[in-house]
Every structure is written in structure tokens, then in C-alpha cells.
Amino acid sequence: MGEHVIKLPDVGEGVAEAELVEWMVEIGANVREDEVLAAVMTDKATVEIPSPVEGKIIWRGGTIGDVLSVGSPLIKLEVDGDGNVKPGTEPVAEAPKKTAPEKETKPEQKPDAKPSVPKDEQKPEPKTNRAAPVSNVPRNEGEKPVASPAVRKRAAEAGLDLRRVPGTGPAGRISHQDLDAFVAADGAGGMATGSAYRRDTSVKEVPVIGLRRKIAEKMSIAKSRIPHITYVEEVDVTALETLRAELNASRKDDRPKLTILPFLMRAMVKAISEQPHLNSIFDDEAGVIHQYGGCHIGVAAQTPNGLMVPVVRHAEARDIWGCAEEVARLSDAAREGKCARDELSGSTITITSLGAMGGIVTTPVINHPEVAIIGVNKMQTLPRWNGSEFLPRKMMNLSSSFDHRVVDGWDAAVFVQRIRALLENPAMIFIEN
Amino acid sequence: MKDLTCKLLIIGAGPGGYVAAIRAGQLGIDTVIVEGQYNGGTCLNVGCIPSKAIIHAADEFEKANHFAGDSEIGIKAAKPEIDLSKTVAWKDKIVNRLTTGVGGLLKKNKVRSISGWASFVDGKTVDVANGEGTHRVRAENIIIATGSVPVELPFMPFGDNVISSTDALALSAPPKTMAIVGAGYIGLELGIAFAKMGTKVTVVEALDKILPLYDKEMTRPVEKKLKALGVEIVLGAKAKGADKAGLKIETKDGDAKTIKAEKILVTVGRAPKTEDWGRENLVLDMSGRFIKIDDQCKTSMRGIYAIGDVTGEPMLAHRAMAQGEMVAEIIAGENRHWDKRAIAAVCFTDPEIVSVGLSADEAKAEGFDIISQNFPFTANGRAMTMEAEDGFIRVVARKDNHLVLGVQAVGGGVAELSAAFALAIEMGATLEDITGTIHAHPTQSEAFHEASLRALGHALHI
Numbered sequence: 001m002g003e004h005v006i007k008l009p010d011v012g013e014g015v016a017e018a019e020l021v022e023w024m025v026e027i028g029a030n031v032r033e034d035e036v037l038a039a040v041m042t043d044k045a046t047v048e049i050p051s052p053v054e055g056k057i058i059w060r061g062g063t064i065g066d067v068l069s070v071g072s073p074l075i076k077l078e079v080d081g082d083g084n085v086k087p088g089t090e091p092v093a094e095a096p097k098k099t100a101p102e103k104e105t106k107p108e109q110k111p112d113a114k115p116s117v118p119k120d121e122q123k124p125e126p127k128t129n130r131a132a133p134v135s136n137v138p139r140n141e142g143e144k145p146v147a148s149p150a151v152r153k154r155a156a157e158a159g160l161d162l163r164r165v166p167g168t169g170p171a172g173r174i175s176h177q178d179l180d181a182f183v184a185a186d187g188a189g190g191m192a193t194g195s196a197y198r199r200d201t202s203v204k205e206v207p208v209i210g211l212r213r214k215i216a217e218k219m220s221i222a223k224s225r226i227p228h229i230t231y232v233e234e235v236d237v238t239a240l241e242t243l244r245a246e247l248n249a250s251r252k253d254d255r256p257k258l259t260i261l262p263f264l265m266r267a268m269v270k271a272i273s274e275q276p277h278l279n280s281i282f283d284d285e286a287g288v289i290h291q292y293g294g295c296h297i298g299v300a301a302q303t304p305n306g307l308m309v310p311v312v313r314h315a316e317a318r319d320i321w322g323c324a325e326e327v328a329r330l331s332d333a334a335r336e337g338k339c340a341r342d343e344l345s346g347s348t349i350t351i352t353s354l355g356a357m358g359g360i361v362t363t364p365v366i367n368h369p370e371v372a373i374i375g376v377n378k379m380q381t382l383p384r385w386n387g388s389e390f391l392p393r394k395m396m397n398l399s400s401s402f403d404h405r406v407v408d409g410w411d412a413a414v415f416v417q418r419i420r421a422l423l424e425n426p427a428m429i430f431i432e433n
Numbered sequence: 434m435k436d437l438t439c440k441l442l443i444i445g446a447g448p449g450g451y452v453a454a455i456r457a458g459q460l461g462i463d464t465v466i467v468e469g470q471y472n473g474g475t476c477l478n479v480g481c482i483p484s485k486a487i488i489h490a491a492d493e494f495e496k497a498n499h500f501a502g503d504s505e506i507g508i509k510a511a512k513p514e515i516d517l518s519k520t521v522a523w524k525d526k527i528v529n530r531l532t533t534g535v536g537g538l539l540k541k542n543k544v545r546s547i548s549g550w551a552s553f554v555d556g557k558t559v560d561v562a563n564g565e566g567t568h569r570v571r572a573e574n575i576i577i578a579t580g581s582v583p584v585e586l587p588f589m590p591f592g593d594n595v596i597s598s599t600d601a602l603a604l605s606a607p608p609k610t611m612a613i614v615g616a617g618y619i620g621l622e623l624g625i626a627f628a629k630m631g632t633k634v635t636v637v638e639a640l641d642k643i644l645p646l647y648d649k650e651m652t653r654p655v656e657k658k659l660k661a662l663g664v665e666i667v668l669g670a671k672a673k674g675a676d677k678a679g680l681k682i683e684t685k686d687g688d689a690k691t692i693k694a695e696k697i698l699v700t701v702g703r704a705p706k707t708e709d710w711g712r713e714n715l716v717l718d719m720s721g722r723f724i725k726i727d728d729q730c731k732t733s734m735r736g737i738y739a740i741g742d743v744t745g746e747p748m749l750a751h752r753a754m755a756q757g758e759m760v761a762e763i764i765a766g767e768n769r770h771w772d773k774r775a776i777a778a779v780c781f782t783d784p785e786i787v788s789v790g791l792s793a794d795e796a797k798a799e800g801f802d803i804i805s806q807n808f809p810f811t812a813n814g815r816a817m818t819m820e821a822e823d824g825f826i827r828v829v830a831r832k833d834n835h836l837v838l839g840v841q842a843v844g845g846g847v848a849e850l851s852a853a854f855a856l857a858i859e860m861g862a863t864l865e866d867i868t869g870t871i872h873a874h875p876t877q878s879e880a881f882h883e884a885s886l887r888a889l890g891h892a893l894h895i
């Protein structure tokens with residue numbers, strides 16, 4: 001029997017650390033070669049770490065939410081044969097860092113396992129050492145549930161009747177884990193426990209980790225550093241909608257269905273060509289605006305894991321169909337969590353849209369360090385006065401925010417008005433300058 | 434007359450009341466506590482604490498007596514003497530320290546204390562009278578924590594040579610002879626203490642056994658000690674009255690007899706204090722002589738809670754404290770119910786008796802199929818070295834899943850083991866949990882380990 005240490009592999013170019021977001025294995029579990037051990041997150045890409053060997057887990061190098069340096073021990077296995085650790089030379093485990101360490105730390109050793117990012121592989125069910133609850137009726141009528149005072153208090157605070165909670169411990173004792181499982185199973189079969197109007201005095205602690213933490217960090221940076229100016233204008237998209245419907249009706253089968261987004265992107269590209277400083281990254285520490293020639297448009301997308309911003313690169317080089325294809329491809333990838341790192345970074349301006357949920361006005365938060373974000377609100381048919389009569393028109397608002405340090409209100413207004421003019425006369429979008 | 438309003442008013446600063454007040458203070462509840470006599474109630478002033486002080490003094494005196502002349506363990510000493518008035522003064526100093534401490538804790542937690550006797554005007558209003566006048570306190574919530582008082586026998590009221598446990602703790606000298614009516618734990622604790630201080634003690638009990646709450650096996654070591662101390666036990670006899678000569682009784686066979694006694698200590702139990710605080714102005718449901726409460730200590734009236742001895746058996750300070758803490762949290766809006774599995778009961782007799790959870794008989798009566806085993810201190814090294822070989826530890830567990838239902842112990846100093854027993858039961862321990870825990874050697878607690886092993890059929894040291 002030997003011990004095999006798996007260190008956190010180099011999970012990406014220039015990445016010195018990664019956050020532990022999920023353990024797929026428990027201590028004591030036996031794993032096969034290539035079985036996924038853990039998932040770590042760098043910036044915005046999640047990487048699964050497979051086991052290069054077969055063995056039994058004897059040690060785990062941190063808890064969910066810990067930030068580990070590349071090369072620090074991640075997991076230890078007991079393996080047949082010698083393993084990769086000589087007795088007495090066990091590497092000192094680097095303490096997981098809770099705060100962001102210096103970016104400069106270089107991994108000291110080459111990792112043992114080549115990182116691989118299985119794309120289509122089904123995630124294995126997390127292994128636990130918990131036995132499955134046996135029956136729906138945990139104990140005989142009138143029998144008191146066996147649980148420690150701490151478990152009883154937790155149940156009381158959550159308004160749960162412990163008599164209904166199956167216990168997996170000796171003598172049917174209900175552990176904290178049993179309570180967790182019961183809560184996760186939504187009260188085992190969803191049978192009502194007394195009145196629905198029970199006081200719930202529980203307070204659940206939800207650790208802010210993974211993508212949620214990244215979003216939180218980015219949002220507070222954006223809001224604390226950028227003085228936002230938000231400008232809302234309504235756009236008559238009746239003509240655009242007619243055109244869009246016609247294009248969709250007559251499109252070839254291999255072309256994607258057009259949404260409003262590709263039109264907006266093309267309109268933005270045109271507007272940017274007249275106001276290139278809105279397509280910028282503002283490095284406020286250095287006091288430099290990096291004005292980009294290419295339009296890399298981030299498209300904020302809601303995914304099951306949270307908000308992600310995949311990037312359509314070089315929108316200026318894509319026609320309306322090209323933009324549509326790229327948006328469709330990226331939003332599918334984002335929803336499935338398969339976006340590559342470089343597909344999630346490098347935008348120079350961002351679009352945010354909640355579709356039908358878009359409301360009439362939003363106050364978008366700029367995707368720091370960009371200087372502008374265009375928000376799309378919902379489309380609705382409204383009466384509009386044409387000078388002699390009311391006509392039903394398809395109206396849609398654009399709510400857009402700008403970094404007021406480097407974009408004046410006048411510039412912002414000109415930009416949005418230009419986009420509006422293009423969307424209201426969609427033929428203009430396709431006219432070369 | 435001064436008017437006061439508060440969120441919570443607590444009547445009685447005994448262990449239940451003052452703990453409720455401290456916890457309420459911690460939770461930021463505007464709290465007033467009323468006490469007519471002394472902070473700490475019966476427990477600190479005339480109960481648990483002072484009796485343990487006197488018992489300790491009596492134990493030390495007995496030890497010194499044991500060494501007078503010669504002893505097996507090689508200590509020789511001169512014949513000791515006891516100045517009980519000095520012992521009582523020492524005890525009073527301890528009591529004073531503790532009650533002052535309670536006052537300090539209440540103050541620290543921003544609880545307002547009023548001294549005086551409380552009387553309900555209605556369910557939200559209480560008048561507090563003291564020498565200086567009357568306060569009227571209006572409160573959203575009220576906790577009744579009035580406690581209990583020693584029961585008096587109508588045909589021989591306290592006074593002259595008939596004394597209560599309170600009086601017994603303040604005697605200036607041990608009487609030459611003492612008759613005790615009632616062989617419950619209070620009578621025997623004090624009886625043993627006085628016997629050790631040289632008093633000739635006779636205990637009269639109406640039932641046919643001492644310590645009626647405990648089974649024969651558990652009381653046997655105490656009986657043995659009583660005999661060694663020369664305490665006479667008269668079972669099945671009724672007290673009939675008292676005069677200068679002593680206690681008149683009717684024996685089991687119906688004979689009238691007088692037991693010569695300088696002092697007659699009546700310890701026939703304690704009664705909840707349900708009078709003299711305006712209960713007649715409320716509409717409280719009763720449960721026998723106690724105030725009826727639910728599993729949140731709520732009475733039949735909204736906003737009125739009751740805790741401690743006034744709510745029923747077992748009349749124990751630690752039950753009242755746990756209730757007080759719970760009620761304060763309920764008033765603070767927390768979701769609490771009385772869900773305790775066990776309340777340890779401890780007799781500071783010699784040897785001490787502890788019972789937590791169900792006895793074998795109680796468990797059987799509740800329909801459990803059980804295994805029960807004990808481990809005697811005669812086989813425990815530490816007990817031998819302390820000359821405390823009498824007694825045992827016994828575990829009662831379910832036969833099907835080995836869940837520990839009860840633990841009982843008799844022996845020198847076993848009161849301190851009650852924590853381990855109570856923890857085992859509250860945590861839902863099985864016999865395997867006890868046997869899987871390393872118990873330090875050499876300690877009496879090993880007997881707990883061994884009794885559990887024995888219940889599983891593989892005790893090591895017997």
C-alpha cells in the first residue's frame with residue numbers, strides 16, 4: 001500500500017490558483033482511474049479534476065470555497081504499490097487561502113495529472129457515506145425520535161417535525177446529515193406536516209462561492225468604481241420586426257432564426273464606427289483608455305449556474321447571420337457550462353437582455369472595465385400618435401449605462417440615438433458607409 | 434404608587450425566575466423581576482446550596498472522627514469537635530456570595546429588580562408591595578416562578594421543637610436526638626448529616642421503604658450506611674403529633690409510641706406556592722395542585738407562563754432553569770418546545786444516588802423490551818482507593834437497538850457523573866457509543882463503561 005498525492009494541476013494559461021467548487025468524492029470512497037474527484041473554478045471556467053490512479057481517498061485538501069494554489073496537494077489516495085510519496089517526505093500541505101493571493105505565484109512543481117476537461121461526460125453522482133433512508137415511516141407510532149439537542153433545535157427552527165425524519169444512525173438516531181437530506185428531499189414525499197401556516201424561524205447560511213462569488217466581486221467593483229449614467233430611449237421597431245419576420249420566413253434551413261440581437265449588434269457596430277471611444281476598456285489605475293478597433297460584444301446570459309457573459313468576437317467582421325449563429329452557439333455553450341475561458345472574456349462592450357422579462361426600464365451595471373452597456377427591454381404594441389391618428393406600433397425601450405468618467409451625457413445620448421435611428425430604419429444597417 | 438411597564442415580568446427570583454430573566458436580558462427583552470424574599474429562591478438560600486454545605490461539613494467531621502485514634506489507612510488524629518454555629522456562618526457566607534452574584538448577573542443583563550411581594554390584579558397587571566409602598570407593573574408577558582414551600586403537618590405545625598428543613602439548616606448546635614418525619618431525599622440527606630455530627634436520628638416513614646422514588650437495589654447501600662451511622666428507621670408508621678418529649682407515632686401494628694426527640698424535623702414534601710399572589714384574580718387551569726402548563730410552559734391564559742416547582746414534579750432547580758431559559762427564548766420569538774429527554778435526579782445521601790432517564794421498571798412499564806446491567810464499585814479500582822466500594826452504575830437500554838433509556842448510579846461522589854449520563858441520553862447514545870468511548874482510568878466513570886459492556890455481554894473487569 002502506498003500513498004498517492006494529486007496536486008492541483010495547471011488549469012489554464014497564467015492561472016495561479018483556483019477555487020474549489022465541488023467535491024465529487026468523500027473520504028473513504030474508492031475511486032477508479034479517470035473518475036472525477038473535484039471541480040475547481042478559475043475566473044469563469046469550471047474544470048473537473050479526474051483521478052489518474054485507482055485507490056481510496058484518505059485526505060482532501062480543502063473545503064468548498066477554498067482557494068488553492070496550483071501545485072498544492074488536492075487529494076491523497078491510498079493505492080496499491082508504492083504511490084508517489086516516499087514515507088517521511090510528505091509535502092507540507094499549503095494552507096488553503098481564503099483571500100486572493102498574489103497573482104505572481106508560479107507553480108513550483110509540474111502537476112502529476114494532465115488536466116482534462118471532459119465535455120460530454122456525465123457528472124458522476126456525488127458519493128456519500130450516508131445510507132439511503134430506508135422507509136417512509138421512520139418509526140413506530142408514539143415513539144420519540146432520537147436526535148441530539150443540536151439537531152432538535154435546528155429542526156425546531158426550521159419548523160420541521162422530527163418524528164417524520166428518518167434517522168440513519170444507530171437506533172435510528174437522526175444526524176445533522178439526515179436532517180439535511182430530509183430538507184433536500186422537501187419533506188420526504190411532500191406530505192403536509194400540520195398547518196401550512198407555521199412560523200419558520202430558521203436562518204440558512206448560503207456560502208457565496210464559485211460563480212456567485214465572482215459575480216458579487218465584479219458587481220461591487222463595477223458599482224463602487226464606475227459612476228454610472230443611465231439613459232433610456234424608446235425605439236419604434238415595427239419596421240425592424242417586419243423585416244425580421246420576412247428574413248426568418250425566407251431563411252435557408254441551415255441558417256439560425258434571427259432574434260433582435262444580431263440587428264442590435266450590427267447597429268452597435270455602425271454606431272461605434274462613429275464613436276469609437278465607447279468601445280473601450282478603461283484602465284483607471286493607469287489612467288489609460290484602451291480603445292479597441294474590433295467590436296467584441298459580450299452578451300449577458302442567464303444560465304442555471306448564474307449570470308455569464310459569453311463574447312461574440314469581432315462583430316464588425318460578421319454579417320447579420322454570422323452574428324446570429326455566434327450568439328446561438330455561445331448561449332447554448334453557456335447554458336451547458338461548456339464555454340471555454342476565452343469565450344468568456346475579452347469583451348469591449350456588452351448587451352444585456354432579459355427578453356420578455358425585460359420590463360420597461362432597467363439600470364444595467366457596466367461590465368467592468370468596459371465603459372458602456374446596452375440594455376434591451378421588452379417589446380410591446382402601444383398606440384403612438386403619428387400627427388393625425390393613433391397607430392399600433394411595436395415599441396421597445398433601450399436602457400443603457402455609461403461610465404460617466406469617460407463618457408459625457410451628450411455622447412451617450414448621441415450613441416443611443418444613432419442606434420435608435422438604425423433600428424427604426426433597418427435598411428440603414430445594411431448600407432455600407 | 435409608581436407605575437412601570439415592561440415586555441416581561443417575572444414573579445420570583447429563584448433558579449427558574451432568575452435564569453429566565455438573564456436569558457431575556459441577553460435577548461434584549463425589557464425585563465422586570467420581582468422577589469419578595471431573597472434572590473436565588475429556595476435553592477440558593479434554604480435548599481440545594483446550604484444543605485450541601487452542611488452535608489459537606491458533616492462528611493468532613495465524620496472523616497475526622499474516622500481518623501480519631503487510629504484508621505486503616507494510617508492516619509491518626511485527635512477526636513474532633515464541631516461548632517455548628519460556625520459551620521452555619523460559613524454556609525451563610527457561601528449563600529451570600531451566590532445570591533449577591535445573582536443580583537449582579539441580573540444587573541449586568543439590564544434586568545430591573547424590584548423587591549416586594551407580587552399580586553396579580555389581572556392577566557397583564559401586577560401590584561408589588563413592599564415596605565415603601567406599591568408598584569403597579571404592566572407587562573405583555575408574565576412568568577409565574579413562585580416555587581414551592583415545605584409541607585406542614587396540620588396537627589404539628591412548625592414552631593417550638595417542630596422544625597422544617599429551612600430551620601434545620603440554621604441550628605446553632607446539633608441536637609442530641611432528632612426525629613425525622615418522612616424518609617424522602619430531604620429527610621435522609623439531613624438525617625445522615627446530623628447523624629454524622631453526633632445526633633441520634635430516628636426516621637419515621639409512612640410507606641414501607643425509604644426513598645420511595647428509587648428501587649430497592651439502589652437504596653440498599655444507603656440503608657447500609659444508615660445502619661452504620663446508627664440511624665433508626667421506622668417504616669409503615671404514622672406521625673400523630675408532637676410534644677415536649679418528642680414525636681408521637683402510630684406503628685405499623687397500630688401501637689402508639691413516642692420517639693424521644695429534642696427536635697422533630699418534618700420533611701413530608703414540598704407544596705407548590707399557588708396562593709398569596711392573587712391567583713384568584715386570574716383564570717388559570719390547574720393540574721392537581723400545580724399550575725397546568727403546555728410544552729412551552731404556557732398556562733391557560735395568553736401571555737402568562739409558569740415555570741419551576743409551581744408547575745409540577747420533579748421539583749428540581751435544573752428543571753426550572755431549563756424551563757426559564759426556554760420561555761425567555763419563546764418570548765423573544767424563537768420556536769422552542771420542551772423536548773428534553775431526561776432530567777437527572779440526584780440525592781446527596783451517603784452514598785449519593787443519581788437517576789437519569791428511565792429505570793428498568795419504568796422502561797418495562799412503558800412497553801420497552803430492555804436489557805439492564807450494573808457494574809459494582811467493588812470491582813472498580815478508583816472506588817477502592819477512595820474507600821467508596823458501596824454502590825454501582827446501572828444502564829437500561831432497549832434490547833432491539835441498544836438505545837440507552839436510563840442510567841442509575843449509587844456510590845460516593847456519583848453526583849458528578851450525572852452529566853455523562855444525561856449527555857448520553859440527550860444525544861441518543863446507544864450502548865455501543867458508551868463502550869466505544871474511552872473512559873479515563875482510574876475513575877469511577879469506568880463503571881459506566883463496564884456496565885454498558887456488561888449489557889452487551891462482554892464486561893472486561895467482572
